[in-house]
Amino acid sequence: MTRPPSPDVHPTPAPSPGEMDHGTELAQPSSGNGETPSAPFEEQDDRLWWLAREVETRRMLTIEYQRELAAQEQRIEALRAGFGQVAELRALLAAHESRWADLEASVGWALLTRLQALRARLLPPASARNQWLEALWRRWRARHSLEGYEDRLFTVEPVSERPAPPPHQQPVAIIVCVHNALDDIQRCLASVLAHSTAPYDLILVDDGSDRATAEFLSAFAAQHGATLLRNDTARGYTLAANQGLAAADAPWLLLLNSDTIVTPGWLDRLIACAASDPRIGLVGPLSNTASWQSIPDIEDHGDWAANPLPPGISAADMGALLEAHSARLYPRVPLLNGFCLLIRRAVIDAIGPFDEETFGPGYGEEDDLALRARKAGWSLAIADDTYVYHAQSRSYTSEARQRLASAAGQRLAAKHGQSLIDQSVAHCLHDRVLQGIRARSRAMVARRDWIARGRERFAGARLLFVLPVTLPGGGANVVIDEALAMRAMGVEVGIFNLLTNRAEFERAYPHMPLPVHYGQPEDLGDLSSDYDAVIATFNTSVEWLAPLSDLADPPVRGYYVQGFEPLIYPQHLPGYQRALQSYTLFPDLVRFTKTEWTRRQVLEHTGADSTVVGPSVNIDLFRPRPAGTELRSEAPLRIAAMVRPNSPYRAPHVTMRVLQRAARRYGDAIEIVLFGTTLDDPELARLPHRFPWRLAGVLSQRQVASLLASVDIFCDFSSHQAMGLTALEAMACGAVTIVPRHGGAVEFTRHNTNGLVIDTSSVGACWRALRRLIERPDLRQRLQERAIADVCELFPERAAYGILEALLGSGRRGTP
Numbered sequence: 001m002t003r004p005p006s007p008d009v010h011p012t013p014a015p016s017p018g019e020m021d022h023g024t025e026l027a028q029p030s031s032g033n034g035e036t037p038s039a040p041f042e043e044q045d046d047r048l049w050w051l052a053r054e055v056e057t058r059r060m061l062t063i064e065y066q067r068e069l070a071a072q073e074q075r076i077e078a079l080r081a082g083f084g085q086v087a088e089l090r091a092l093l094a095a096h097e098s099r100w101a102d103l104e105a106s107v108g109w110a111l112l113t114r115l116q117a118l119r120a121r122l123l124p125p126a127s128a129r130n131q132w133l134e135a136l137w138r139r140w141r142a143r144h145s146l147e148g149y150e151d152r153l154f155t156v157e158p159v160s161e162r163p164a165p166p167p168h169q170q171p172v173a174i175i176v177c178v179h180n181a182l183d184d185i186q187r188c189l190a191s192v193l194a195h196s197t198a199p200y201d202l203i204l205v206d207d208g209s210d211r212a213t214a215e216f217l218s219a220f221a222a223q224h225g226a227t228l229l230r231n232d233t234a235r236g237y238t239l240a241a242n243q244g245l246a247a248a249d250a251p252w253l254l255l256l257n258s259d260t261i262v263t264p265g266w267l268d269r270l271i272a273c274a275a276s277d278p279r280i281g282l283v284g285p286l287s288n289t290a291s292w293q294s295i296p297d298i299e300d301h302g303d304w305a306a307n308p309l310p311p312g313i314s315a316a317d318m319g320a321l322l323e324a325h326s327a328r329l330y331p332r333v334p335l336l337n338g339f340c341l342l343i344r345r346a347v348i349d350a351i352g353p354f355d356e357e358t359f360g361p362g363y364g365e366e367d368d369l370a371l372r373a374r375k376a377g378w379s380l381a382i383a384d385d386t387y388v389y390h391a392q393s394r395s396y397t398s399e400a401r402q403r404l405a406s407a408a409g410q411r412l413a414a415k416h417g418q419s420l421i422d423q424s425v426a427h428c429l430h431d432r433v434l435q436g437i438r439a440r441s442r443a444m445v446a447r448r449d450w451i452a453r454g455r456e457r458f459a460g461a462r463l464l465f466v467l468p469v470t471l472p473g474g475g476a477n478v479v480i481d482e483a484l485a486m487r488a489m490g491v492e493v494g495i496f497n498l499l500t501n502r503a504e505f506e507r508a509y510p511h512m513p514l515p516v517h518y519g520q521p522e523d524l525g526d527l528s529s530d531y532d533a534v535i536a537t538f539n540t541s542v543e544w545l546a547p548l549s550d551l552a553d554p555p556v557r558g559y560y561v562q563g564f565e566p567l568i569y570p571q572h573l574p575g576y577q578r579a580l581q582s583y584t585l586f587p588d589l590v591r592f593t594k595t596e597w598t599r600r601q602v603l604e605h606t607g608a609d610s611t612v613v614g615p616s617v618n619i620d621l622f623r624p625r626p627a628g629t630e631l632r633s634e635a636p637l638r639i640a641a642m643v644r645p646n647s648p649y650r651a652p653h654v655t656m657r658v659l660q661r662a663a664r665r666y667g668d669a670i671e672i673v674l675f676g677t678t679l680d681d682p683e684l685a686r687l688p689h690r691f692p693w694r695l696a697g698v699l700s701q702r703q704v705a706s707l708l709a710s711v712d713i714f715c716d717f718s719s720h721q722a723m724g725l726t727a728l729e730a731m732a733c734g735a736v737t738i739v740p741r742h743g744g745a746v747e748f749t750r751h752n753t754n755g756l757v758i759d760t761s762s763v764g765a766c767w768r769a770l771r772r773l774i775e776r777p778d779l780r781q782r783l784q785e786r787a788i789a790d791v792c793e794l795f796p797e798r799a800a801y802g803i804l805e806a807l808l809g810s811g812r813r814g815t816p
Contacts, residue, residue, distance in 0.1 A: 146685045152695050153679060158702035159621065159709075162328035165265075165272030165385075172200040172252040172267060172342075175244030179234055182213045184259040184391055189220060191261045191315075197268055202226035205244045208234030237362045242353045245343075253348065257339040259391040260287075263319025266386050270342045273330045273383035281347040281378030282336055282370060285386035286322060286437070290337040292428035293382060295322075296442035303402070306392065310445050315389035321444040326385035331433045331626050333380050334424035338366030340388045344378075351376050358415060364408025371416050371424075384437050432734035435785055436624035439792040443619070450797035451488050458804045459490030464517075464531040465560070466496045466524070466541045470504035474725035475562045477701045478594075479537055481618045483514055485800035494531070496524060508700065522547065531555045533590075533807040539565045539582035542589070549586075556807050557586055561593040561610055563722030564601035567649065583608045592806040594723045594799075595744030613802035615748050615794050617728045621702070624734035624788065625709035636669060637774060640711040640735070642676035642726055645683030651717045651760060656688040658717065658766045663691040666774060675699050675707060708733035712780065713773050717760045721745045728794070731755065731787040736780045738769045748794060754787040 103109055123130040174192065178185050192202065202224065206217050208231050221228035229243050241255055252271060256262075266285065274283045286295050288307035297305040309318060351372045359365035370380055413421055428434065465483060469476045483493040497505055499518045506512070517527055525547030528534045535558035536542040548554045561583070569575035583591060583606045591610035593599050599610045627635075641659060644650045659672050675696040677684050696707055704726070708714065714730035714737045721727070724745035727737045731754065739745035740760040751757040756773065758765045773780055 146679055146689065149679060149689075149695075152693060154694050154696060156675075156696045156699060156703040156707045158700060159625070159705045160702075162276075164323075165268045167197050168199075168252075168268050168271040170199070170252060170271070171250040172254055172271065173203055173244075173248030173250040174200055174254045174256055174267075175203045175205065175241065175248060176256050176258055177205045177207055177237055177240040177244060178209055178213060178217060178258045179207045179237075179240075180209050180213050181259060182210075182216060185213065186216065188256070188258050188260050188262075191263070192256070193224065195262050195264045195266060195316075200267065201248070201250060203244045203247055204228045205240045206230040207237070207240040208232060236360055238354045238356055238359050238365045241338075241365075242356060245348060245353045251345045253343045253345060255338060255341045255343070257390065260340060261315045261389040261391075262340075263316050263387050263389070265323065266319070266388060269323075269386040270340075270383045273328075273381055273386075274342055274344060276330055277379065277381070279377070279379045280330075280381045281344045281373050282380045283342040283383055284336040284380075285340055285383050285388045286441070287337075287339065287388050287390045288318075289390050289392050290339050290388075292333065292335060292434070293337050294438075295387075296438050298429075298438070304392075309389070313445060315387070318389070318444075319387040321448060322387045322441065323385050325440060325444055325447075325620060327620065327623060327625070328385050329433060329437070329626055330381045331384065331431070331437070333382055333431075333434070334374065334427050335367055335370050336380050336382075338369075339390050341366060347373050347376075347378055350378075355415075358411050359408060361404065361407070363404045364412045367408075367412055367421075368415065371412075371420065382434075382437075430781060430785070432624040432784060432788060433626055435788045436732075436734060439789045440619055440623065442789075443792045443795055446793075447795050447797045450795075450801050451485070454486070454489030454491070454797070454801045454804060458486075458808060460492075461533075461804070461808055462492045462494075462531045463804075463807070464494045464496055464528065464534045464555075466534065466536045466544060468496075468498050468501060468538065468541055470501045470508065471698070472508040472700050475537065477618070478562070478616065478725065479560065480509075480512075480514065481796045482616060482800040482803060485796040486804060487514070488797070489800070489804070491804065496527065496534075524548070525550060528555050529553075533558050535560050535807070536582075537562065539579040542582040542585050545586065545589075556590055557588055558590045558592070558807050559583070560803075561591050561598055561602060564598055564605070566605070567720070580605060590807055592803055595747050597744040597747065598722050611802070611806040613799045613806065615723055615728060615744070616796045616799035617725070617732050617791060617794055619732055619792050619795050621705045622708065622729040622732035623705075625706070627710060636671040637666075637713065638671045638673060638711050639713045639715065639770070639774075640673045640675070640707065640730070641715045641717075643674045643684070643687070644676050645681055645687060649719045651719055652683075652687055654760070654763055654766060655715065655717045657763060658715070658770055659693065660688045660691040661767055662770055662774065663693070665771075670774065673707065673711065675704070704729065705733065708735055711735040713770070714738070715766075715770060716740065716745070717766045718743075719760060723747075724749075727755075728791065732791040734784055734788055736773055736783045736787065738766070738773070748791070750790075752783075754783055754790050756783070 174196070176185070176188065176192075189202075204217055204221055204226050206214055206228065209217070214230070217228055217230075220226065227247060229247060231240065231243075244255070245253055252274070254267075254270070270283050270285060274280045284290070284293055286293050288294060288309065289304055291304055292298060294305055294307055297307055299305055309315065313321075351369075353369075354365040355368050359368055373380065409421075463483070463486065465479050467476055467479055480495075483495075486493050493514055495512075495514050495516045497516055497518055499520065502518045505516070517523075519527070521541075521544040524534065524544050528545075528548050529551050533556035534545060534548060536545055537560045542559055545557045548557055559582070565579040565582070566576050569579060583589075583602050589608075591602065591608060592613050593602070593610045594613065594615050596612050599612050603609050639659070639662065641655050642650070643652050643655055645652045662670060663672055672691075672693040673696060674693055676698060677695070678697055679695060696703070699707065708726075708730045711730065711733070712735060714727060714735040716724060716727045716737065716739050718724075718740050720740055720743035722744050724739050724743065727739045727745055728748055730737050731749070737749065737755040739749045739755060739757055741751075741757045742760070746757055749755040749757055756769045758769045760766055
């Protein structure tokens with residue numbers, strides 16, 4: 001059970017209003033949860049914890065003053081212009097000394113001094129009583145230490161990208177069964193000839209086609225060296241396909257419907273998918289209408305969706321877009337559509353061809369083959385970088401197709417059991433990897449259009465982002481992702497960072513695709529003359545833009561307001577006022593931000609308005625990913641949280657308390673994963689931690705993407721979030737999220753629609769939300785599916801265009 005502090009203990013507020021709020025909340029016992037009151041010894045532990053926390057807070061405050069003083073003195077000496085700052089620092093030091101004097105004059109300090117004197121009298125050094133007290137202290141420290149927790153650590157492998165597939169080397173037999181529909185087969189074969197790389201053989205099975213179609217096939221086979229098999233009367237697809245399979249002797253067999261149009265690289269990509277794992281026996285592409293492989297939609301008013309190509313988009317265009325945005329996940333599936341089916345020869349040798357006796361009339365034969373292959377130990381996969389257009393059968397009307405499919409379904413259930421079929425259908429319908437692929441395909445054309453608009457409007461412009469960071473972080477990642485989107489629009493984008501940050505920054509971003517300039521803040525003046533806009537990204541870097549005023553043709557001064565940064569600092573520290581003043585430091589400063597919440601905060605506190613460019617997330621990197629090379633099996637529910645022990649607004653104590661309660665209630669049914677901190681952080685040991693959890697540490701962007709793709713629930717119990725990037729990334733990866741209602745996360749999270757939005761100032765509300773998600777798989781699935789679809793509308797290209805419009809639009813420099 002959780003152990004709330006005794007209600008009569010009122011901890012001294014730490015130097016943050018947010019932390020004081022959390023401390024007050026934690027001091028209130030939860031109600032209605034069925035837990036027993038805390039034991040007296042545990043209550044005493046909490047009193048000791050709060051006392052230690054107060055002392056540690058005072059110590060950290062002193063260290064912070066000392067560090068800030070040292071940093072300011074170094075800057076004064078380096079710039080040789082610090083007389084005014086010296087006065088400020090002296091005033092700051094005097095204020096600090098006054099606060100320290102107030103502390104020493106406080107009742108708490110006097111009480112502590114008397115207690116120490118009393119201890120020296122009652123418990124002299126080396127006395128038995130002192131030894132007993134030290135043993136008790138060691139016992140308490142052991143309860144609040146992370147020694148022996150090293151086995152909780154684990155390494156997250158970063159997301160890796162598969163390279164573009166090379167041309168295939170082994171022969172492929174392409175088998176096309178034809179029954180009339182001359183126009184379709186002409187388009188199909190023309191695309192095969194145009195977009196297929198050798199070696200391949202073409203086998204045409206004319207299944208009783210009319211005269212015109214038969215004559216075309218005969219002439220085509222003679223001209224292109226194809227093998228032609230003809231049935232005078234139609235035998236049906238199943239028998240015709242088996243004829244073609246029997247005539248082929250290649251190691252790869254590919255059944256292709258005659259009403260398809262293949263796209264560039266299709267054959268190489270299908271084979272690359274199959275060759276990626278020797279256990280893969282069957283592979284299919286994505287398509288406009290291919291049941292579970294359809295993109296973007298699979299169903300339309302009770303029938304399979306047709307997904308017509310958007311206006312002005314050809315099948316080849318769609319294939320190129322899909323290839324450009326694909327992660328080559330090769331998701332494993334239980335069923336594949338037979339319209340374009342790559343089969344490893346060894347599969348046919350092991351289980352035989354289509355079942356003519358049961359599925360001779362057509363429909364169901366590919367599902368039967370897939371189920372038999374799975375039972376024989378083979379896997380099925382989708383080549384998610386491959387698009388083949390499917391016109392849908394012209395041999396049957398829609399009504400006839402539904403009638404045949406229904407009859408085939410009954411025969412399939414009789415052979416394999418309805419339970420297996422239901423499980424397979426449920427996987428294809430609800431698998432989050434497939435849903436992520438469908439959702440991203442829906443955004444492909446819009447992303448292309450935003451890039452085209454940006455290129456038309458802003459191509460040739462030059463932007464410089466001032467990004468003085470060392471470690472990978474959400475804010476830097478957003479800037480880089482949107483800068484890359486701008487580069488696709490023809491905009492030249494660079495990064496400026498401090499020379500002292502270079503080594504750590506290059507370790508954090510070893511493959512930085514953008515040019516990075518390193519130097520001192522005063523170097524920005526000369527460097528900026530080559531750019532149309534220079535953008536600060538953190539409050540301390542805004543003042544670095546001052547030299548731009550001295551340029552003959554100064555660039556636009558911008559400020560990417562990623563949050564209301566005064567909230568980072570306690571109000572009595574200089575950082576608070578510096579952050580507040582940064583928004584109005586220059587009258588020509590162009591401010592833009594991610595959320596309406598941040599805009600309102602800046603406006604209410606400073607009177608300065610900002611342009612809202614909207615939340616964004618890298619949906620190519622942050623996406624649902626396969627859990628392994630096999631269909632996902634039942635596993636404990638995985639719950640993740642970012643824990644930052646030294647960031648009070650992230651509510652680390654609340655987070656660990658709620659997770660502790662979940663661990664004790666649900667046991668092995670859940671797995672708790674933490675990241676964002678390290679085991680040697682002393683503040684982590686001060687948080688509730690005596691429950692099962694694993695720690696991934698401080699992660700890179702690609703590691704975060706990998707971890708979140710394996711998570712079922714992501715908890716953010718922060719007091720507020722300016723945007724809540726990690727929650728947005730979790731949603732993009734298919735996790736269900738809990739976010740604070742205070743802040744900008746509500747601008748992409750809709751309560752009970754694609755996530756849960758709660759009052760995080762209430763521990764009870766946090767616990768109830770998590771418990772609800774754990775106990776309601778139907779709710780998780782519904783929220784997850786909606787989140788995956790909604791987040792894909794927040795691609796970086798839209799925000800990147802908004803930034804360019806804010807900086808360079810309306811006749812500003814850099815636009816025509």
